[in-house]
Amino acid sequence: MLKKLLQKNLECLWEEEKLIKIVKRDQPSRAIFFLTPVLAIFLTLFAGGLIFYILGFKPFEALKFFFIVPIADMYGFSELLLKATPLCLIAIGLSFCFKSNNWNIGAEGQLTFGAIVSGGVALLFYNQEGFYILPIVIMAGAIGGMLYASIPAILKTYFNTNEILVSLMLVYVSKLILDYLVVGPWSNPEGFNFPETRQFSDSARLPILFEGLRIHAGIFLALAAVVASWFIFYKTYLGFQMKVSGFSLKTAKYAGYKGKKMIILVFLISGACAGLAGVGEITGPIGQLHREVSPDYGFTAIIVAFLGRLHPVGIIFASLIVAITYLGAETAQIFMQIPKYTGQVFQGMILFFLLASDYLLFFKIKFTGLKK
Amino acid sequence: MNTNLKISNIIKIYPGCIANDNVSLEFESGKIYALLGENGAGKSTLVKILSGVIIPDQGKIFLNKNILKLNSPLDAKKNDIGMVFQHFNLFETLSVFENLIIDSDETKENLREKIELIMKKYNFLINLDVPVLNLSAGQKQKVEIIRCLIRNPKVLIMDEPTSVLTEQETSELFLSLKKFSEEGILIIYITHKLKEVIRLCDEVAVMRKGKLVSVSEIKNENIESLANKMVGQNLKTIKKKKAKTSTDQLIKITNLNFISEDPFETNLNNINFSVNRGECLGIAGISGNGQSELFQILSGEIISNKNSIEFNKNYIGDLNPQERREYLMAFSPEDRLEQAAIPQMKIFENVALNNFKSSNFFKNGLINENKIKEHAKKIISDFNVNTDNIELKSQFLSGGNLQKLIIGRELITSPDLLICFNPTWGLDVGAINYIHETLIKINEQDKSIILISTDTDELLKLSDKISVIHKGKLSKIMNAEEVTSEKLGVLMGGGEID
Numbered sequence: 001m002l003k004k005l006l007q008k009n010l011e012c013l014w015e016e017e018k019l020i021k022i023v024k025r026d027q028p029s030r031a032i033f034f035l036t037p038v039l040a041i042f043l044t045l046f047a048g049g050l051i052f053y054i055l056g057f058k059p060f061e062a063l064k065f066f067f068i069v070p071i072a073d074m075y076g077f078s079e080l081l082l083k084a085t086p087l088c089l090i091a092i093g094l095s096f097c098f099k100s101n102n103w104n105i106g107a108e109g110q111l112t113f114g115a116i117v118s119g120g121v122a123l124l125f126y127n128q129e130g131f132y133i134l135p136i137v138i139m140a141g142a143i144g145g146m147l148y149a150s151i152p153a154i155l156k157t158y159f160n161t162n163e164i165l166v167s168l169m170l171v172y173v174s175k176l177i178l179d180y181l182v183v184g185p186w187s188n189p190e191g192f193n194f195p196e197t198r199q200f201s202d203s204a205r206l207p208i209l210f211e212g213l214r215i216h217a218g219i220f221l222a223l224a225a226v227v228a229s230w231f232i233f234y235k236t237y238l239g240f241q242m243k244v245s246g247f248s249l250k251t252a253k254y255a256g257y258k259g260k261k262m263i264i265l266v267f268l269i270s271g272a273c274a275g276l277a278g279v280g281e282i283t284g285p286i287g288q289l290h291r292e293v294s295p296d297y298g299f300t301a302i303i304v305a306f307l308g309r310l311h312p313v314g315i316i317f318a319s320l321i322v323a324i325t326y327l328g329a330e331t332a333q334i335f336m337q338i339p340k341y342t343g344q345v346f347q348g349m350i351l352f353f354l355l356a357s358d359y360l361l362f363f364k365i366k367f368t369g370l371k372k
Numbered sequence: 373m374n375t376n377l378k379i380s381n382i383i384k385i386y387p388g389c390i391a392n393d394n395v396s397l398e399f400e401s402g403k404i405y406a407l408l409g410e411n412g413a414g415k416s417t418l419v420k421i422l423s424g425v426i427i428p429d430q431g432k433i434f435l436n437k438n439i440l441k442l443n444s445p446l447d448a449k450k451n452d453i454g455m456v457f458q459h460f461n462l463f464e465t466l467s468v469f470e471n472l473i474i475d476s477d478e479t480k481e482n483l484r485e486k487i488e489l490i491m492k493k494y495n496f497l498i499n500l501d502v503p504v505l506n507l508s509a510g511q512k513q514k515v516e517i518i519r520c521l522i523r524n525p526k527v528l529i530m531d532e533p534t535s536v537l538t539e540q541e542t543s544e545l546f547l548s549l550k551k552f553s554e555e556g557i558l559i560i561y562i563t564h565k566l567k568e569v570i571r572l573c574d575e576v577a578v579m580r581k582g583k584l585v586s587v588s589e590i591k592n593e594n595i596e597s598l599a600n601k602m603v604g605q606n607l608k609t610i611k612k613k614k615a616k617t618s619t620d621q622l623i624k625i626t627n628l629n630f631i632s633e634d635p636f637e638t639n640l641n642n643i644n645f646s647v648n649r650g651e652c653l654g655i656a657g658i659s660g661n662g663q664s665e666l667f668q669i670l671s672g673e674i675i676s677n678k679n680s681i682e683f684n685k686n687y688i689g690d691l692n693p694q695e696r697r698e699y700l701m702a703f704s705p706e707d708r709l710e711q712a713a714i715p716q717m718k719i720f721e722n723v724a725l726n727n728f729k730s731s732n733f734f735k736n737g738l739i740n741e742n743k744i745k746e747h748a749k750k751i752i753s754d755f756n757v758n759t760d761n762i763e764l765k766s767q768f769l770s771g772g773n774l775q776k777l778i779i780g781r782e783l784i785t786s787p788d789l790l791i792c793f794n795p796t797w798g799l800d801v802g803a804i805n806y807i808h809e810t811l812i813k814i815n816e817q818d819k820s821i822i823l824i825s826t827d828t829d830e831l832l833k834l835s836d837k838i839s840v841i842h843k844g845k846l847s848k849i850m851n852a853e854e855v856t857s858e859k860l861g862v863l864m865g866g867g868e869i870d
Contacts, residue, residue, distance in 0.1 A: 234739075235738055235739055236737050236738055237738065237739060238737065240724065240734070240739055243721075244714060244717075244725065247714045247716055247717065248710055248711065248714055250707070250710055250711040251710070251711050251712070251713070251714055251725065253673045253693075254671065254673060254693055254703065254705055254711050254712065254725075255693065255694065255726070255727065256694025256695065256696075256697070256727075257694075
């Protein structure tokens with residue numbers, strides 16, 4: 001039957017003398033589902049090379065500076081892991097939201113607020129030492145992120161607001177709160193009016209893993225999140241309910257799930273992950289609060305989550321790839337005098353090409369010969 | 373003024389199905405033509421081609437011997453082809469008049485005069501200045517018809533126009549259609565209701581699986597012959613055995629009220645009824661009169677007063693659906709694709725949506741996949757779902773198979789009461805028969821059913837007792853033998869019977 005149909009389709013095609021025909025797939029292809037991210041990366045490299053060429057650089061050399069030089073040595077590789085850690089952690093959290101059709105795009109705000117709360121707690125202990133301080137600081141960060149994420153969640157469930165707008169706008173609110181705190185009440189009394197707080201005590205810092213490198217214990221938090229999320233998604237009743245609620249709240253209600261609670265729960269998980277990423281930044285490489293706790297990790301993690309197909313393992317790879325764009329941008333700035341914002345251009349292109357190649361999930365391109 | 377509409381060799385192919393397979397037809401004005409077929413037979417595709425919504429892969433359309441190129445609905449309008457769709461395309465908050473002038477370039481004064489003339493001529497009684505949302509379904513349809521008539525159409529296509537109308541409104545519609553026909557408008561009437569074809573039309577074209585099966589005059593046909601052509605097999609007629617009269621009360625609803633905050637929902641007003649074991653209570657009504665709210669209250673999606681629902685001597689009004697299932701209730705909602713099942717999930721995952729305690733689908737918070745799959749296989753074989761692959765996403769099941777899966781999922785726990793809402797909506801005759809047989813069978817096993825349906829024939833066939841819901845109020849409960857579809861029609865329209 002199907003064969004006959006295809007034949008008919010082809011016959012129509014002959015008549016129209018088209019060389020290329022786009023045909024809808026009967027079923028989204030599983031292989032393509034995981035191949036499109038790879039395709040998107042290659043397209044990004046190609047387009048990036050083209051842009052470098054137009055700007056007057058040798059494309060291959062430029063791409064080398066961007067993607068290979070930064071991670072060629074041990075230090076570079078550890079920096080890669082350092083940048084990938086928050087991306088991975090946030091993206092895992094976001095995948096809970098995105099999988100259940102909740103569009104939390106305010107992870108940057110949840111990260112910032114988590115950093116504010118944990119930073120505040122760390123500052124309370126600034127002149128104390130003790131093993132108990134770090135766990136409290138970490139908890140505080142997670143709770144801060146959760147609190148901040150609960151705002152769009154509660155507004156969505158009880159007042160039908162759009163979580164995209166609310167979560168996005170709260171990002172700027174949290175950044176302004178941080179700004180106010182580091183300039184005003186929390187600024188370092190001995191800091192010559194620099195917009196930053198005191199340094200945290202060593203007991204409030206995540207341990208460094210290797211002497212001389214900046215990579216810290218936060219990476220274990222990220223890996224734990226990966227394993228936990230995989231287990232929750234695919235093996236638990238909670239994961240099943242999340243999936244159902246994601247597809248249809250009406251069905252969730254009919255099955256007797258507590259649909260609203262589910263929305264709030266995924267936002268809380270996502271907020272906790274973003275908050276933890278914030279903790280990782282300020283108690284890891286930074287060691288204090290200042291204006292720039294995150295180079296937009298919360299936004300970039302959205303790209304990571306989708307590039308990784310919302311799959312825990314995919315997200316690990318995606319976070320590594322996207323982390324390179326951060327490093328590459330810095331290298332390119334140093335060696336080639338290209339502004340470091342090129343990194344964001346690459347992140348944008350990845351997302352752009354990923355969304356574009358998703359078209360192939362639902363359609364296939366058929367090449368046919370010329371008639372006569 | 374004679375109109376001749378001819379379509380020749382129309383082919384339209386969608387991925388996975390041939391919607392129109394070489395269809396050729398000829399229509400002449402002065403007659404009413406029926407285009408008959410089951411859901412999915414290709415009627416709608418053909419009509420959409422005639423109204424310019426879809427462009428055929430092949431084939432030509434001629435109006436009065438001139439070839440027609442219909443690339444958009446606008447082209448159809450320009451060529452005097454009017455179309456009234458099954459679902460109304462009206463702006464609810466605008467007035468009737470505003471809706472009518474929205475796509476016209478004539479001045480308001482001219483149009484008002486013209487519209488009033490049309491209404492007078494055909495005896496349509498509609499206040500032009502009230503918002504459309506205050507109109508009944510029948511009146512809304514008249515607005516749609518007037519919108520076509522303004523343009524003096526040569527061809528008027530009606531797509532399943534009676535699905536939302538009462539018996540009385542249907543009669544009025546038929547009178548108007550006959551009048552239009554006498555005035556030289558060519559009328560094409562699309563339906564799957566056989567009785568209407570016999571009652572209204574002069575000629576009938578039957579479609580099945582994309583192909584034109586027959587074209588004949590009504591006087592040579594009867595309901596059975598048309599049904600057989602439409603389905604392509606001799607229909608078994610199923611008849612319900614007279615139920616044993618049981619006095620064992622299973623569920624009792626007392627003083628149930630529901631006031632919604634949503635203006636598009638219907639409030640329920642003092643609902644009282646009870647159902648005995650082995651009995652089927654049918655609840656008739658035109659859609660939008662509170663059925664959906666009633667279903668949700670009975671299923672527990674909307675929580676009500678604890679004492680308002682007594683089931684098997686327990687008060688359960690405040691329990692959610694999952695908790696109610698533990699008391700052996702089961703629910704089959706109206707919306708298969710957005711509520712009763714999730715098309716993007718696999719068949720066995722959909723089975724797990726009915727999670728009752730003894731199922732052991734989820735143990736200690738973990739998914740017990742083997743148990744679910746085992747259960748799914750049993751449902752598929754017990755309820756004749758036409759697939760053997762429980763890993764298949766349920767979007768690839770036809771409507772009928774999906775409904776069998778849902779009904780199967782609900783019934784496999786052998787519940788005492790099944791509450792179903794339009795269980796055969798949009799299904800083909802084969803699947804409808806299967807569902808009806810299943811429902812009769814569970815009644816015979818002394819289980820009860822509450823059947824909320826907008827299909828009067830279905831209600832008369834399956835129910836022991838029937839009540840009608842109108843504007844959130846339930847009529848008195850009648851014995852099914854005393855009820856006729858005419859009586860139901862009066863009640864459904866808000867009228868009174870002695």
